Every structure is written in C-alpha cells, then in structure tokens.
Amino acid sequence: MSDQADAQQRQQASxxxxxxxxxxxxxxxxxxxxxxxxSAWTSDLSVSEMAAIAxxxxxxxxxxxxxxxxxxxxQWGYTTVYGMSGTxxxxxxxxxxxxxxxxxxxxxxxxxxxxNWEHRYxxxxxxETRNLALRRILEEAQGVGAHGVVxxxxxxxxxxxxxxxxxxxxxGTAIRRRGGPQLRTPFMxxxxxxxFSKLLHGGYVPVALVMGIGAMEIDPGCxxxxxxRSWSNSRIQQISDGIEEARMxxxxxLESEVATVDADGxxxxxxxxxxxxxxxxxxxxxxxLLGTAVRRYAKEPLDEPPLPIMRLR
Amino acid sequence: xxxxxHPRADAALACLAGHGGDRHQGRGxxxxxxxxxxxxxxxxxxxxxxxxxxxxxxxxxxxxxxxNTNQEMTDLTRAMYQARQEALTAMExxxxxxxxxxxxxxxxxxxMHSGGHPLAEFVAMGTAVAQPGVRSSGVWVxxxxxxxxxxxIRAGYQPVGLAFGACVYHVAHQGISQWMGQQTQxxxxxxxxxxxxxxxxxxxxxxxxxxERVRAHGIVAMRIEQKxxxxxxxxxEFLAIGTSVRLAAAEHQRLDPEMVVSLDDEQEPAAAPAxxxxxxxxx
Numbered sequence: 001m002s003d004q005a006d007a008q009q010r011q012q013a014s015x016x017x018x019x020x021x022x023x024x025x026x027x028x029x030x031x032x033x034x035x036x037x038x039s040a041w042t043s044d045l046s047v048s049e050m051a052a053i054a055x056x057x058x059x060x061x062x063x064x065x066x067x068x069x070x071x072x073x074x075q076w077g078y079t080t081v082y083g084m085s086g087t088x089x090x091x092x093x094x095x096x097x098x099x100x101x102x103x104x105x106x107x108x109x110x111x112x113x114x115x116n117w118e119h120r121y122x123x124x125x126x127x128e129t130r131n132l133a134l135r136r137i138l139e140e141a142q143g144v145g146a147h148g149v150v151x152x153x154x155x156x157x158x159x160x161x162x163x164x165x166x167x168x169x170x171x172g173t174a175i176r177r178r179g180g181p182q183l184r185t186p187f188m189x190x191x192x193x194x195x196f197s198k199l200l201h202g203g204y205v206p207v208a209l210v211m212g213i214g215a216m217e218i219d220p221g222c223x224x225x226x227x228x229r230s231w232s233n234s235r236i237q238q239i240s241d242g243i244e245e246a247r248m249x250x251x252x253x254l255e256s257e258v259a260t261v262d263a264d265g266x267x268x269x270x271x272x273x274x275x276x277x278x279x280x281x282x283x284x285x286x287x288x289l290l291g292t293a294v295r296r297y298a299k300e301p302l303d304e305p306p307l308p309i310m311r312l313r
Numbered sequence: 314x315x316x317x318x319h320p321r322a323d324a325a326l327a328c329l330a331g332h333g334g335d336r337h338q339g340r341g342x343x344x345x346x347x348x349x350x351x352x353x354x355x356x357x358x359x360x361x362x363x364x365x366x367x368x369x370x371x372x373x374x375x376x377x378x379x380x381n382t383n384q385e386m387t388d389l390t391r392a393m394y395q396a397r398q399e400a401l402t403a404m405e406x407x408x409x410x411x412x413x414x415x416x417x418x419x420x421x422x423x424x425m426h427s428g429g430h431p432l433a434e435f436v437a438m439g440t441a442v443a444q445p446g447v448r449s450s451g452v453w454v455x456x457x458x459x460x461x462x463x464x465x466i467r468a469g470y471q472p473v474g475l476a477f478g479a480c481v482y483h484v485a486h487q488g489i490s491q492w493m494g495q496q497t498q499x500x501x502x503x504x505x506x507x508x509x510x511x512x513x514x515x516x517x518x519x520x521x522x523x524x525e526r527v528r529a530h531g532i533v534a535m536r537i538e539q540k541x542x543x544x545x546x547x548x549x550e551f552l553a554i555g556t557s558v559r560l561a562a563a564e565h566q567r568l569d570p571e572m573v574v575s576l577d578d579e580q581e582p583a584a585a586p587a588x589x590x591x592x593x594x595x596x
Binding site: 307 | 316317319321322323324325326327328329330335336341342343344345346347348349351352353355356361363364366367368369370371372373374388389391392396399403426430432434438463464467568569570571572573574575
C-alpha cells in the first residue's frame with residue numbers, strides 16, 4: 001500500500017474515531033506512549049513552575065491538548081429573524097422605540113425601532129465547541145493517568161469571520177501525585193505551576209476551567225442614530241445598555257458554571273471584549289470570560305503569615 | 314518509589330475526590346484577582362464576592378476653541394468626568410448587589426471606538442470584596458492591587474474611596490511670525506509649558522478636593538495620565554487618579570520588612586510610575 005493511501009486511511013479512521021466520541025489516532029498513540037512511560041515526559045513548565053509543582057507534591061506527566069472546530073449557526077438582525085412582532089423566545093431583548101412616535105421598521109426608513117438582543121444560539125454554539133475541546137483534553141489527561149492539568153492556554157479563533165466556524169483549542173501540562181486517589185474528572189487550571197502551588201498552599205484546590213460568554217447584537221434605532229450624529233457630548237443609552245448587558249451575561253454564565261462544577265469561586269478571571277460589524281449599523285458585542293474554578297479544602301490559609309520583604313536590587 | 318507524605322496535596326485531592334474540605338458558605342464568586350491577591354486578602358479577613366463592572370458609552374462631540382489661546386475645554390472635561398463617574402456608579406451598584414463592601418484592583422479604562430462616530434466606552438471593573446460578619450455602609454473603591462491593600466491595612470490604614478480629577482486642555486498654536494522667528498534657536502515653548510502646568514494643576518486640585526470631601530488623610534498610588542485620545546496633539550486630557558486613605562489605627566503600624574537579595578536572573582522592572590503615553594506631545 002502506498003504512503004498516500006496509508007495516510008488517507010489513517011485520516012478516515014481519525015474522523016470515525018471523532019464521530020464515536022474518541023480521540024484522533026495520532027493523539028491516541030501519543031497518550032499510549034506517555035502512559036507506558038516509553039517516551040520522556042514533555043512539559044512547557046518553566047524551571048520555577050517545575051520546582052513549585054514538586055514542592056506541592058506533584059510531578060509532570062506530559063503535555064495534553066484538546067481541540068475542536070465547529071460550525072456556529074448565527075442569524076443576525078432581530079427583525080429579519082423574528083419578523084416585526086419580535087417574539088425572541090428565550091434570551092434578552094430590549095427595544096428602543098422611535099422618540100418621535102413613529103412606528104416605521106423598514107430598512108432605510110428614517111424612523112425605526114432599535115433592538116438589543118442576546119444571541120442564545122451563538123452563545124450555545126461557542127459553549128458546545130468549548131465543551132468538545134475540554135472533553136478531549138480531559139480524556140487525554142485521564143489517559144496518561146494525571147490528576148490535573150495546569151497552565152492551560154486557550155486559543156479561540158473565528159474562522160471565515162464571526163458567526164461561521166470557530167476553532168477552540170486548549171493545551172496544558174498534565175501533572176499527577178504518585179499514589180493519590182483516582183479522580184473521576186481531572187482538575188484544570190489556566191494558572192501556571194507557581195500559582196497552582198500558591199493556591200494549594202493557600203487552602204484552595206483548582207477544580208475546572210470555567211467560561212462565560214455574553215453575545216449581544218446592537219441594532220441602533222433612529223433615536224440612537226440621531227444622537228450619534230449630534231454635536232453634543234452625551235451618553236448613548238442603547239450602546240451602554242448593550243455592552244453592560246453583554247458583560248453581565250458573561251459574568252452570570254461564568255458564575256453558573258462555577259456552581260455546576262460545585263466550586264466555591266473562580267480566580268484569575270480574564271475578560272476579552274470584542275465588537276464585530278454585522279453590516280448596516282448593527283454590531284455584535286461578544287464578551288468572553290475565562291477563569292479557574294477553585295474549591296476550598298482547608299480553612300487555615302497559611303502555615304505562617306506572609307513575610308514583608310524588601311528587594312535589594 | 315516511595316512518595317513523601319504531603320498533607321496539603323493529599324487533603325486537596327481528597328477534597329476533589331469528593332469527601333471533606335472546608336467549603337465557602339453562600340454563592341460562588343468570580344474574581345479577576347491573581348492567586349497572591351486572593352490569598353493575601355483572605356489573610357486580612359476579606360473574601361471575594363464577585364467580578365463587578367459598570368460601563369458608559371459616550372458620544373464625544375466637538376468643542377470649538379480659539380486656535381491661538383490656551384484654555385480648558387470645559388464641555389469635554391465635564392463629559393470625560395461624568396462618563397467615568399457613571400461607569401463607577403454602575404459598578405458600585407453591581408458591587409452592592411453581590412454584597413460587596415469594597416472593590417479592589419479597579420481598572421478604569423477608556424476605549425475609543427474608531428469608525429464612523431466619535432464613541433468612547435468608559436469601563437470600570439474590579440473585584441468586590443467583603444469582610445464576613447462586619448457591617449458597613451456604602452462601598453469603597455480602590456485601584457490598588459491585593460498586595461498593596463494587604464500592606465496598607467497591615468500598616469493601619471483603611472481605603473476610603475477613589476479620588477480623581479480630569480482636565481481637558483487646549484494648547485495654543487503659535488502665530489506664523491513667531492514660528493519663523495524661532496526656527497533657528499533652541500527655545501522654550503512657553504505656551505506649551507504653561508499650558509501643561511495649568512492643566513496638570515487643575516486635574517490634581519480636583520482630585521485633592523474629592524479626597525478632602527470624604528475626609529481622607531491622604532492619597533496613595535496616585536498617577537497622572539496624559540492622553541490626547543482622538544483630538545490631535547493640541548488637545549490633551551490630564552487625569553489624576555489615586556486611592557484616598559484614612560489612618561484607622563491609632564498610629565502607623567511598623568511592618569519591619571526583611572531584606573532579601575533576589576536570586577532570580579530576570580530583571581524586575583523598577584516600580585516607576587506609568588509613563589505618559591507618547592501621543593500627547595509634539596507640535
């Protein structure tokens with residue numbers, strides 16, 4: 001059999017494995033090697049992270065990753081999707097009626113109602129892609145017999161513009177404690193090895209990566225557009241509301257994920273706000289939050305209180 | 314291979330495996346605190362209550378100024394101040410909702426949206442914290458990190474609130490004959506110097522007035538930001554901002570820091586004040 005046919009066959013097998021909910025062939029082989037200890041362990045830990053992890057009683061096992069590319073079904077434009085009656089089903093909607101009392105809707109009409117509305121399907125699409133990637137990295141971690149993954153980096157990328165396909169990849173270093181109890185789900189943290197050690201020392205243990213997403217489309221009404229064209233300094237209510245709502249949605253979703261994984265809270269939350277033009281005057285505000293959910297395992301935080309120091313350099 | 318016992322690691326894994334642990338009471342929180350900050354704040358009795366935000370989107374119009382005069386752009390000053398105030402108020406409301414007594418690590422930012430309209434988004438964001446079992450009225454806000462706050466409180470001080478003042482100033486252009494006359498000399502541009510002085514003084518005075526209004530003893534970690542945002546090089550905003558503090562203990566508590574020589578080979582950046590952004594001067 002030629003090399004090409006061989007490669008093609010492997011690819012077919014990989015796709016079939018993904019459909020069965022398993023890892024691709026190459027990943028399975030790598031995990032197998034790491035588990036059997038046939039290869040040296042790999043890690044992207046720095047020397048201080050390595051030392052900190054050893055100090056906390058753990059050792060590195062290997063780099064693990066999970067990735068997924070999904071199609072995100074999104075339809076922009078409140079009135080085009082739901083018609084003029086505006087029944088959005090679930091999701092938040094706020095309307096900004098024409099301040100002049102007209103009820104025109106048509107595109108190009110001077111008087112029109114503005115809408116801020118939450119894109120539930122879009123949010124669900126991103127969450128779904130993320131879930132697939134996380135499931136794969138956890139599967140790899142479990143495969144190599146790890147207790148957890150630290151220093152997880154997230155790459156989230158819109159392919160072909162917003163609302164088409166999304167790539168979600170996470171990669172980190174799996175660690176384990178020799179002789180420790182087996183966990184049903186390994187823990188995950190986007191904090192580095194040094195932070196992991198400090199966390200453990202402070203009485204907390206990481207549980208999972210948690211995420212919050214808030215997606216609001218802002219379709220300005222005529223009142224907002226008039227304000228934008230004016231010469232005065234003024235607060236734009238509709239856009240302020242839209243951005244604030246996206247932030248609130250993100251935080252609420254993050255906190256509900258914290259509750260789902262039965263954690264006490266999330267630390268090191270990073271926020272990323274992006275605005276995408278959707279054609280016309282419409283824009284999509286996307287807020288993405290990422291944090292590490294932690295659980296408190298001991299009340300007494302530190303063996304000794306922190307020592308104030310003065311660096312002599 | 315035998316494994317040395319490690320009580321913390323074993324307790325942590327046992328907690329994850331599903332038994333034991335000393336769990337928080339109440340709702341789960343989110344926070345943008347680093348691990349150091351979370352641990353240090355717990356040391357002084359504060360627990361995080363949640364990430365809180367407030368934002369205000371402002372349309373910044375135009376104010377005309379005389380081409381050849383130094384003057385404050387009062388309309389713009391008012392708008393820049395009011396927008397920040399509104400973002401802060403929204404954030405404080407959010408903090409109260411989650412039961413916070415204070416907000417640490419405040420980030421107060423302005424994002425200019427390019428595109429068709431002169432839009433500026435003012436965002437206030439931080440982590441709400443509270444001391445369980447202590448009643449307090451109002452919410453204090455501070456842009457100090459958890460580490461700074463730990464030191465401050467250990468030293469006997471209490472943050473009272475954020476103090477800030479803004480001033481948008483127009484720097485006069487020079488007349489053509491004056492410009493011609495100066496081309497061959499090294500000379501101080503008096504109008505520029507005095508305009509920058511005046512604007513900076515105005516911003517700082519306003520900040521100080523805010524601190525005095527809440528009867529603070531002083532302002533720490535104060536900085537001056539100097540930005541032209543979207544107005545070109547002759548219109549500059551000065552923002553003076555810091556955390557006002559009050560001595561809560563009878564007197565300053567000595568910390569007696571231990572001196573150490575670091576063995577890290579990474580060069581620590583010196584704790585210098587943030588440099589003024591480069592877009593401000595030249596003209």
